[in-house]
Amino acid sequence: MVRNMQLRVSLKEVEEAEEEKGLLQQKIAHRLGLSITEINFKILRKSIDARKPTIYFNYKLAVYTKGETLDKTEYTFDYRDVSKAKPIHIIGFGPAGMWAALRCLELGYKPIVFERGKNVQDRRRDLKAINQDHIVGEDSNYCFGEGGAGTYSDGKLYTRSLKRGDVRRIFESLVHHGAKEDILIDAHPHIGTNKLPKIVQNMRETILKYGGEVHFNTRVTDFIIKNNRIVSVILQNQNEVPVERVILATGHSARDIFELLHKKKVALEAKSFAMGVRVEHPQEIIDSIQYHCSGQRNELLPAASYSLVEQVKGRGVYSFCMCPGGFIVPAATAPGEVVVNGMSPSKRNNQFANSGIVVEINVDEDIPKYEHYGALKGLEYQKDLERLAFTSGGRSQTAPAQRLTDFVEGRFSSDLNITSYQPGLKSAPLHSLLPKLIGSRLRAGFKAFGEKMHGYYTAEANIVGVESRTSSAVTIPRNENLEHIEISGLFPCGEGGGYAGGIVSAAMDGERCAEAAVAGL
Template identity: 75%
Template sequence: MVKEVQLRVSLQEEERTDILVLKSAKALKIPKEDISGIKVMRKSIDARNPKIIFNYKVAVYIKEPLPQSSQYTFNYSDVSNAKPIHIIGFGPAGMYAALRCIELGFKPIVLERGKDVQNRRRDLRAINQDHFVNEDSNYCFGEGGAGTYSDGKLYTRSLKRGDVRRIFENLVYHGATDQILVDAHPHIGTNKLPKVVQNIRKTILKYGGEIHFESRVTDFIIKDNRIQAIQLKNGDELTANRVILATGHSARDIFYLLHKKNIALEAKSFAMGVRVEHPQHIIDSIQYHCQGERHDLLPAASYSLVQQVNERGVYSFCMCPGGFIVPAATANGEVVVNGMSPSKRNNEFANSGIVVEINADKDLFKYEAFGVLKGLEYQKDLERLAYTAGGRSQVAPAQRLTDFVEGKLSNDLNPTSYQPGLNTSPMHSLLPKLIGSRLRQGFKAFGEKMKGYYTSEANIIGVESRTSSPVSIPRNSKLEHPEVAGLFPCGEGGGYAGGIISAAMDGERCAEAAAAGL
């Protein structure tokens, strides 16, 4: 017999290894000896009050053994000689599209502009140390996409778009810790993700798929409103009649290419702002109501904040406890910042994007001449501004949080995790009013919600500009572009996802849609 129960465990009780058995026996009113095993299904922390509680959902196995295997199986078989489906981009959407193609009996041929994870590291080092951006291999482009080196947060609200559990189980199948199946806000960690990504690549190759790195797509051959071929930067032309376009939110050249070919695009709302970085112990003390170091059983504390300011949302984005800030530019002459955490989240800093909602229809009237690409051009202008303010390198403009809100230049800055370095800058006057004034009000409100958050010990660092794509690529009910048969816009670049898990689910859906017509 198996019964599910909800348990509440105090911090002191959590120290006991047998506490779940004891509490389950009490809840079910059975002898603890009758319990043959317990499977944790969900775990979360309630730290709203000084007395911290661990909430568990467990399956209690009574006089029967725990199952040893997952309920999910992944039926991969050889597709070396099967019909091909071309996939452009090898981020989460592209990877899961390729895996699903194999399950469905089709051969994925993946074209990735960047390098594999091993060789990609050299280009990341060049950004941090030499301030040089390889426009095809960086924190956004390369094997695994932006997700590989951006923390691996797996939380999603897209519960109706696909089988979320299946996506998680597949990550575990490829080497991720099974803890992601349990945690309420799971993540893998930027130090562990590359190995998972490599294992996914090995599966695709083992079963007959193809993956071509350093293969940048530069054109599509379209005839009679149907895709015929793909052209690569090296001059090669590949015949293709099913193309999943999973290039991510930063592949601006693809947006420009489609626009030049008069293929329909749409401007969409997005968000921009800054990264804020606190010493982790400040966030811990606020969230856990503690003085000094947090308890060993508690992870580095995180937060989620939102405030309406002048009819626009100001909110935290991609919060990284125990993490560090990285340069996420995709071209020289721009500065973009992003955040990530290692699996243990044991760095001394906490950082988060704090961004302002930008309405594409109401806020970009000065950019209307750019049509559907107006948001993209707005992004670029702020990234160039950050580049100039930082000193024309990957050094980022920064300011103490309180100085930013009070409108004065910082004489010096706090220590930071951002390797290229910081340059004190008047962010309060550099950021456009649309963003800057709302951020200042938002930070004040956040300081009221989290006492101690508003502090001179925090830096703000600019700019956080790649929260999502400012352009979407339309598709019909068959997930196909309404004007180009055989082209399936997918994932974050198409405007259909907002993170690793939602992108992976969309990749699977697009693979199924592409396969349906073959």
């Protein structure tokens, strides 16, 4: 009989064992009163408990005897030849658009994707241009291009959106396209910036193999709407493409799309979001706090992460997109703005840890001066802070920064710590530059975080501005059928529509929108 079993094993035990598998087998056999030769097992889930000085690994196992067979929950992806099938048009090729296209293959419809940016290989040149030459390509950058912002990110797969779709199916799809099976086991799985491009490329090749189309360097510039139905889209080369179903998966940074819809009086809604800074510590400091160690962490432990939240003056201040062993990167999508984000390689072996520390912005209460922008008020607020960062950073992709303790105590930093941020940092008085709405709450939040994690509040950390693209500041409203509330045939999707917050939730929403788009065809 196959049974699930929980095991708790100390770090010291794992360190002293010859191999992990053998140690687990011994413990299972001892608990069941069986010989080691009688049992098999499979690790279903693995996590670390480092809350106390003695660190434990927690395992969830499927255990069965040699004569038994472990039932497998097989995920099969029945992609069909859709070269002559009815088309579904998809705008955007980030996680939402990619999984929408893959789901179309399974449903027997031909995905035709329009992506404003370049493929993953060609995208690299534009990322180099941002980092080294401070040149921002408006259609190809850390946010736009094949795979969207998710391609050049940590590849974090943790999500709380467990009721929005089949999370396991998304993970299995990633494994099917080249991800390691570790993501099926780890409690907080990630893939890594260096591994994601190949997986993204494999997904594109699947779409093309089965008859779908992916058009790069193809920005949509207009929608033709007649009788409240979308009938065609206009591309940047002025070509008009007739459409019947459009999945709009352009991401939270495609501001031109929001502005276009607003200009055409298509219903939009302002959405609350969060903004702040990115804080960067030496990874060794975070390891020492989380693993109760001094010096280098045990080699069996991954680079330590953290998750922090504090309520300050009625608004949440919290960590966002924490990247252990990672880099801070320039995420601007237009000249004249500075935006920062974080990413990590698969081994998370860089010397720094960085995380967004952001403040909730309630668009109905916190930014009354922007009310005249209507549904775009949050977006315009974001823009203003990004322009502020550009100016205070020296009018390039150099980012304004301050030592953490100087920011909290209201002092200008005469010098800064070394950083992973390639375009460089410029000392700036962020404590006085940031709006009080954000700055005062961040200062109180950092003090509270220092009390929760002793050693976190340190002059060895920099804060870097601004972290402004945590989520969309606009919602494109849709009905229960996932179709726009006014425009038939238009299916707002993923982060840009306001319906996702990361790779997995965007992927699940992409699949749901594909299913909704083909219904009734």
